[in-house]
Amino acid sequence: MLEVSQRGQAMPWSPFRKLTPYADAAKRQGVVVHHLNIGQPDIETPPAVLAAVQQADIRVLEYSPSGGHDSYRRKLAGYYQGVGLDVTADDILITAGGSEAILFAFLACLNPGDEVIIPEPFYGAYPSFAVAAGVRIVPVPAYLEQDYALPPIAEMERVITPRTRAVLICNPNNPTGYVYSRAELEQVRELCLRHHLFLLSDEAYREFSYDAPALSALHLPGLDQHVVLLDTISKRYSACGARLGALVTKNKALAEAALKFAQMRVSPPALAQLLGEAATELPATYFDTTKAEYQRRRDLLVARLRAMQGVRCPVPSGAFYVMAELPVEDTAAFAQWLLEEFRHEGQTLMISPATGFYATPGRGRREARLAYVRHADVLHRAMDCLALALEQYPGRRE
Amino acid sequence: MLEVSQRGQAMPWSPFRKLTPYADAAKRQGVVVHHLNIGQPDIETPPAVLAAVQQADIRVLEYSPSGGHDSYRRKLAGYYQGVGLDVTADDILITAGGSEAILFAFLACLNPGDEVIIPEPFYGAYPSFAVAAGVRIVPVPAYLEQDYALPPIAEMERVITPRTRAVLICNPNNPTGYVYSRAELEQVRELCLRHHLFLLSDEAYREFSYDAPALSALHLPGLDQHVVLLDTISKRYSACGARLGALVTKNKALAEAALKFAQMRVSPPALAQLLGEAATELPATYFDTTKAEYQRRRDLLVARLRAMQGVRCPVPSGAFYVMAELPVEDTAAFAQWLLEEFRHEGQTLMISPATGFYATPGRGRREARLAYVRHADVLHRAMDCLALALEQYPGRRE
Structure with missing residues (x-):
């Protein structure tokens, strides 16, 4: 029979697939979307x-x-x-x-x-x-x-x-x-x-x-x-x-x-x-510089997140991600709302709902991953957005 | 148990794997090996x-x-x-x-x-x-x-x-x-x-x-x-x-x-x-030039092969390979002999035994694939080698 294989059907979509059309729509409206959802650094390739x-x-x-x-x-x-x-x-x-x-x-x-x-x-x-x-x-x-x-x-x-x-x-x-x-x-x-x-x-x-x-x-x-x-x-x-x-x-x-x-x-x-x-021939100092830059961004992101009421996150000691629990029932719905509804000075942000990182059904619904792969100024603007958004979100959980 | 998976074990080696060490050894002896075994053209990337x-x-x-x-x-x-x-x-x-x-x-x-x-x-x-x-x-x-x-x-x-x-x-x-x-x-x-x-x-x-x-x-x-x-x-x-x-x-x-x-x-x-x-923006003439070059090489290779007694090959009308039947029992053994034993003016050639292109056991043993991906001069020298080699090969089949 001419149909896609079972594994082709079972293959999961990228967790971003559902949200991307909303991000694209926001951009078409002229909204600046800060992408904290994906591990694509803005650090220049040497x-x-x-x-x-x-x-x-x-x-x-x-x-x-x-x-x-x-x-x-x-x-x-x-x-x-x-x-x-x-x-x-x-x-x-x-x-x-x-x-x-x-x-x-x-x-x-x-x-x-x-x-x-x-x-x-x-x-x-x-x-x-x-x-x-x-x-x-x-x-x-x-x-x-x-x-x-x-x-x-x-x-x-x-x-x-x-x-x-x-x-x-x-x-x-x-x-x-x-x-x-x-x-x-x-x-x-x-x-x-x-x-x-x-x-x-x-x-x-x-x-x-x-x-x-x-x-x-x-x-x-x-x-x-x-x-x-x-x-x-x-x-x-x-x-x-x-x-x-x-x-x-x-x-x-x-x-x-x-x-x-x-x-x-x-x-x-x-x-x-x-x-x-x-x-492989870069000087040893190369990693000192990039690591220091990421660490500054991490410190900024964690400090801003922890200052938001109802947000919990550990201080990650590596990579360039923070997993945070947000005061919402479902970060996927919240992420979509951020892209569809929320605007602050013409900006919003895209986050990664954590369910995409869990295999166990139901786990991770209140967590999201934020990548600190953007310049400190951008991270600050994104955190301004997130703080306001969490205040305004109709689905906020106390 | 800590062992390679069944599919890892079942995975075939590249057909060239057995011959490559002989080619390398010949090169270490200073022998020029004409590679007609692989589809790697010498045509320059535009x-x-x-x-x-x-x-x-x-x-x-x-x-x-x-x-x-x-x-x-x-x-x-x-x-x-x-x-x-x-x-x-x-x-x-x-x-x-x-x-x-x-x-x-x-x-x-x-x-x-x-x-x-x-x-x-x-x-x-x-x-x-x-x-x-x-x-x-x-x-x-x-x-x-x-x-x-x-x-x-x-x-x-x-x-x-x-x-x-x-x-x-x-x-x-x-x-x-x-x-x-x-x-x-x-x-x-x-x-x-x-x-x-x-x-x-x-x-x-x-x-x-x-x-x-x-x-x-x-x-x-x-x-x-x-x-x-x-x-x-x-x-x-x-x-x-x-x-x-x-x-x-x-x-x-x-x-x-x-x-x-x-x-x-x-x-x-x-x-x-x-x-x-x-x-995609190359002029349409690009393919005319490369195709004409390959066609010249094909004509040369086929003419030289057909002039060798006991060699049969069709005139391929596409790609850049010729499959030829050689007057030997096993082209794999012959290919190894070419690399190990045969020398003509400090040169030999590497061919692809055709068994690597067949799944049916026993098929293709007398055939070999030759790629016309080298300049006409190289092809001529390789064919000089092959003609002589087929005369000298102890395993020649009449």
Whole structure:
């Protein structure tokens, strides 16, 4: 029969899909919409990094090797060594964004019907990768009241079944901004060893940890054969459009399987690899500057949010998101109202309703994610809007 | 248990994997290896197209929309209209290479365990996409003796089962170079209508058809809801490394499903889209020049091959490959011998054993694919090598 496959039908829409038409309509009316909904920074891509592409002498834009150019893999290994990881070029597979690394990891670690345990809330695209790979996400709740710390390890152990093959963590976390402590990671390590599970570790926000450097799963001793590091340059160098990531593992059998998936699509993007290679040569001070900028924005956003009556949020110690509980019953309805009805000096803001980060029905309805990826002035204007909006919102909950 | 998934184990290696170490070893000995094994042209990427990336004013390299930039989709629709197709921007989803279009099409059209019928020999990566998507390829043999024309439609009809959901054709064909006639495509059209099958049409080589323009599946009347066109700029503009393709369909439900898969990975490559957009503005003469160059190379390669005793090959009317039967029992062993043992004036060549293009065990053992992607001088030297090698090869078959 000529109909879309079941997985095509089951595939979730992006959580933004419902709201985007309202944002577009507001813009058509001349309203300024402050986009705090998506992790697209306004930080400039380092000019030296763009220059590597723009000044390259290219006659034929050829396929690269399926695992990425050797020169880039070697330099990227140097970057990892610089953050204390025992990684060589042989451990690295270059991918089309962190997204492709997630997909390849799901395909190579899990069989259809297998389960992956993920602390909830989690990155909104994981369920899509799960549908594409035919695997099942088993969420384990984290709570705002505990700053979205790692759920008690006993809760994670409790949901293990014969189909469980992996634990997936995102550290620093999207959407919560939580950075897992050494003690928490130790617990995850022991869980994975005890139950022979892969540890998929999404470390897209590694460089944005404001108290102390974030630990990598590859820092954990004795876990080499279990860890699959999922990485991307999107956030690190404000180069989301490059679509350049990496899958890093010391597990040779898994690296071979991942390479076979990579051979399927012949090559990762070649232009982006020039950019990525140049990025490894940025001075060490590069991250000091960007991190300080994000930290200022975080402090501003958290201070403004906490000054609003009925708003609760932890102080996230990493990434560039704040998860906040708002005094409304349903942040999705509120987000739509912001775009449709609310105006303050010709402005409004777009936020991410948190239900898109939860698999458990009903969870996250009062929470929203706000990305501090905009200049302080913009954040202030957006917070002016939010404060007023929460006062005016007819659905406000006392 | 901590082991690679079954699909990770089942995933095939690239057919080149076994031979590459021998090619590398030969190069280390100072031997010049003429690569006729892979479809990586030496034709330069149009400088105006590269300039669009290299002169772009980029401050932040942002995500593009998941379906690709509107401006690019509109101009790409213009390109399709220029080849007589009724395609609008709404019908187009921009992908990371033709590869991603194939993957999304498999995922959105077929359920795990479903079957797709493909004339054999076929593009060597299709089986990998099939493993990734959990679907089964049902090959239907085409034969050198018939120039690899479309198999009798009765043969294709005979293998239809309740699990059959799609037919996949590649036109012009990789690896055979065959261009399907209107009469053949009409038969495929009727088959798909009669049995409610999707028609996945890989048209990567559309512009390289030497007798008459290749028909697109989207030219076929009444088949709009069935056709999924899989496309790429890799070969068209000699920009394989860009990783920019498209999935084109007038079937709205399918387009929606494909877009959901696209949202999963947020965005196709942004730099490549600048390049792709500029490519749509090349003068119409661009293809005349490249096509004439490929046609000269084809004529040369076919003439040289046919002058070798025991070698048979059709005259391919499209793409840039020749499939030839060689007077050997096993072209894989011969290809290895070429790289390990054979030297002529410090040179040898690398060919693609055809078993990598067949799913049926035993088929293709005497055939090899040769890509005419190198300058005529190189092709002549490679053919000098091949002629001599076939005389000297200990395993020659009379």
